[in-house]
Amino acid sequence: MKLNLNKVVLFIVLIIFINCHDDNHNSDHPHDSLFYIDYRSLHGAPDGIAIIELDPESLNFGNISHKLELGVGVLPHHIYYNNNAKKLFTTALGGSYLYEIKTEKDQNGQPKLVSATPINTGENTVGENLFFTNDGRYFMTFMGGAGGPKDGSIGVFNANNNQLIKTIKAPIQDNPNQFIMYPHGISVNEEKGIMMVSSTIHPDLTTGSGNTVTLLDLNTYEIKETYRVADSQTDMSAPVEVLLLRGNFPQYALATTMLGGDIWMAPYNATTKKYDAFTKVFEGSTQGLGWALEMYIDNTNKLYVSFADPGKVLVFDLSDLPQLKLLKTLNADKGAHHMAFFKTKSGKEVVAVQNNLLNIPNLNSGTINVIEIETGKTLGTVNLRTQYGILPESIEGTNGPSNYMHH
Structure with a gap:
């Protein structure tokens, strides 16, 4: 009986060790489901950048943890990392047209937005x-x-x-x-x-x-x-x-x-x-598709193309070009536009689809769908229009680029 009890204790210790090891293994990127979004205000407030939780398995799903205001009418448009992912930028349709965004991590490793520095673009307008x-x-x-x-x-x-x-x-x-x-x-x-x-x-x-x-x-x-x-x-x-x-x-x-x-x-x-x-x-x-917009390649070398009308993401095989083989169609909301790829807490491979194109009527759902790639099932949707009075303009990961290749 004593030997069996020792085996049980040893087993429990082993499980704890494995779990701790897994947590440490993932500690370099503890918040892979937190994303930066450019947004526009629907109520005349300043536009800006926000940090949002997009894992439907998280208790904080859809919560905005931090915002950085850029100004009324700035209309931030596309978020980018530089080539070594050490600096963050956003282009804008108004304001100064280009900004470098300073970010930091708090004591829990959570990303936070610190400041935005306008960059002189000369005579050039609409970034x-x-x-x-x-x-x-x-x-x-x-x-x-x-x-x-x-x-x-x-x-x-x-x-x-x-x-x-x-x-x-x-x-x-x-x-x-x-x-x-x-x-x-x-x-x-x-x-x-x-x-x-x-x-x-x-x-x-x-x-x-x-x-x-x-x-x-x-x-x-x-x-x-x-x-x-x-x-x-x-x-x-x-x-x-x-x-x-x-x-x-x-x-x-x-x-x-x-x-x-x-x-x-x-x-x-x-x-x-x-x-x-x-x-x-x-x-x-x-x-039945219109308004073809963004092209992304994920880490399996599949091409994802968003169609804003009626809101779809099509997945293509790139292995037999010039034949572009359609593998699957994912359902999003009207205005399907930018994408970000990540894994949920339980390991499901998902794509987050930002649904809004320049607030054009019928292409401006103002939502972000989180779709399981394997099944095509929508695991969760955040409605930023109704929840926050803002429209998402673009999306990017807080731990570096959330795709293999964008353009």
Whole structure:
């Protein structure tokens, strides 16, 4: 009897040790289900950044633990880490258009927002996307450019001091075959020394739209080619995001079209050192989908594409390009936009989908869905519109990028 009791005690001690070891193993990232969100106020209060718990298995699910106000009408838009994930930035459609965000951890390892430092963007207005390269630069698209009706620019910044090095401009008025106009999406392949930006829509959403993407030399900033990403010259498809696949991925360029609602693809040509023509590889309207927006790759090398109307995330296989095989469709709310990937406390692989696009009617649910990837089941939904009087604009992890590749 004594021997059996000793075995029981030994077993209990072993279980405690294993549990303690697991806790220590995970202590580097104790809050992987806490996320930064850019938000806009619906009631005239300052816009800003918040920290929110998104694990449906947490008692704090949907709770905002911290907020940093940026100002009325700033409209923060996209959150980014720099290339070593040591610095945090947000672009903005108003205000100063670009901010570096200082964060800290409290005594419990909880992240908190400390301050926002405006960065001088020169004449460039309406900040959209960032891309950090490994040589001390970062690039930013400005959909408004200097404010003209057919404007748009790319800012080149020193990543060490945030100084604007150069503004890249190529007006369509100067060359209708090679130009930059209303740039939104940006992607870089550093190994090949190339960068691509999309031509989306004028910031007022009415003055004009684009239907092209433009390839540039990463070092000379010269335009290599402007490609049509539309069914015809008059089809204003509004390409919104671009993704240059790189590394071990097949070397293709991908683009989503906001008004077209489609996915387009172009193969890299090693002879010309450019991409060949873009072709449509997925037509959203055939499946009742519109407003194709973001492209993310998770840690299993699957491509996730959000469709704001009616609110879906489609998951594709990238292993047999140029064939883009649809694996599954996840249901989100209207305005499905940015995504973040994480595991719940019990280990379920989930994607959090932020549902709001510029507060456009019928595309502005103001929710965040947490969806189990394997089953497609929505495990929880936070309604920021009703709970906090705000709309989420974008989402990012508090322990570093919450995806494998975004653009």
